[in-house]
Amino acid sequence: LSDGGDGFIQLNQYKLKDEIGKGSYGIVKLAYNESDEAHYAMKILSKRRLMKKAGFFRRPPPSRDGKTAVRPPTHPLERVYREIAILKKLDHPNVVRLVEVLDDPEEDNLYMAFELVEKGEVMEIPSNKTLSEDTAWKYFRDIILGIEYLHYQKIIHRDIKPSNLLLGDDDHIKIADFGVSNEFTGSDVYLTSTAGTPSFMAPEALKEEKENFSGKALDIWAMGITLYCFIYGKCPFEDDMPLSLHQKILKDPVIFPEQPEVSESLKDIILKMLDKNPETRITLPALKVHPWVTK
Numbered sequence: 001l002s003d004g005g006d007g008f009i010q011l012n013q014y015k016l017k018d019e020i021g022k023g024s025y026g027i028v029k030l031a032y033n034e035s036d037e038a039h040y041a042m043k044i045l046s047k048r049r050l051m052k053k054a055g056f057f058r059r060p061p062p063s064r065d066g067k068t069a070v071r072p073p074t075h076p077l078e079r080v081y082r083e084i085a086i087l088k089k090l091d092h093p094n095v096v097r098l099v100e101v102l103d104d105p106e107e108d109n110l111y112m113a114f115e116l117v118e119k120g121e122v123m124e125i126p127s128n129k130t131l132s133e134d135t136a137w138k139y140f141r142d143i144i145l146g147i148e149y150l151h152y153q154k155i156i157h158r159d160i161k162p163s164n165l166l167l168g169d170d171d172h173i174k175i176a177d178f179g180v181s182n183e184f185t186g187s188d189v190y191l192t193s194t195a196g197t198p199s200f201m202a203p204e205a206l207k208e209e210k211e212n213f214s215g216k217a218l219d220i221w222a223m224g225i226t227l228y229c230f231i232y233g234k235c236p237f238e239d240d241m242p243l244s245l246h247q248k249i250l251k252d253p254v255i256f257p258e259q260p261e262v263s264e265s266l267k268d269i270i271l272k273m274l275d276k277n278p279e280t281r282i283t284l285p286a287l288k289v290h291p292w293v294t295k
């Protein structure tokens with residue numbers, strides 16, 4: 001890591017430029033690769049921040065029987081290394097491509113160089129700039145193909161939402177951010193943990209009595225919330241109070257605003273994805289043949 005002499009940070013063959021993304025994960029900077037004269041998206045994670053977030057530096061809670069509580073075995077960076085391992089095996093036009101990882105043990109920062117998806121996040125939420133039904137249709141078809149690929153690769157994304165969908169110059173969508181994704185063996189994973197973004201969480205993940213719930217159905221639910229956001233610029237269930245948001249997700253019906261006018265088949269596919277019962281919720285194969293998708 002050095003000063004590139006022109007005020008930009010130099011990282012190996014990369015010249016780091018403006019910040020183009022920011023989130024709970026850290027930041028993303030535009031990076032210019034001097035060896036191939038191409039631009040990349042450099043995701044920068046602080047290892048210390050990740051350790052702190054995982055409670056790595058927290059004093060272990062006093063245990064009643066005088067012995068110190070056993071610390072969970074997972075090393076906090078293990079999550080990042082798992083994300084990297086997942087990303088390295090993914091290769092699909094609708095999934096971001098990890099090009100390389102720069103991890104200097106002496107350095108606090110960990111750098112992940114991704115192929116640049118030129119236009120960035122497809123949409124901010126809330127937003128008054130909503131997508132037309134036709135544009136939403138184009139993007140949703142890409143999301144279906146991307147999620148189909150991930151589920152085929154036995155990966156549940158668990159954080160599908162507009163800000164994790166990047167738009168390229170070719171007007172195609174790439175799915176990003178595998179920070180909370182789960183890998184599974186077998187035909188599906190049965191989870192009990194809640195992860196992801198509250199407004200996009202499925203009802204079965206919010207129930208008190210936590211029985212196991214299917215991972216794949218969580219992504220389908222989040223795809224439904226995302227499609228609703230494309231059209232209306234806001235989520236169907238919103239509340240500043242987390243517990244009231246949970247109740248709305250668990251109990252409230254989906255309301256479609258009068259404007260913008262949308263087709264009955266679009267409303268139908270959204271309702272089938274936002275079925276509160278994961279057992280009867282539409283599956284990915286059924287989505288692919290839904291009239292709104294195949295029109």
Ligand SMILES: COc1ccc(C(=O)/C=C\Nc2cc(OC)c(C(=O)O)cc2Cl)cc1
Nearest residue numbers: 020021028041114117118119120176177178
């Ligand atoms: C205006 O132009 C812009 C062009 C590109 C961007 C951009 O790329 C933003 C975020 N990027 C990413 C984030 C990720 O996670 C949170 C991951 C991942 O971990 O999978 C990968 C990428 Cl690439 C922004 C603005």
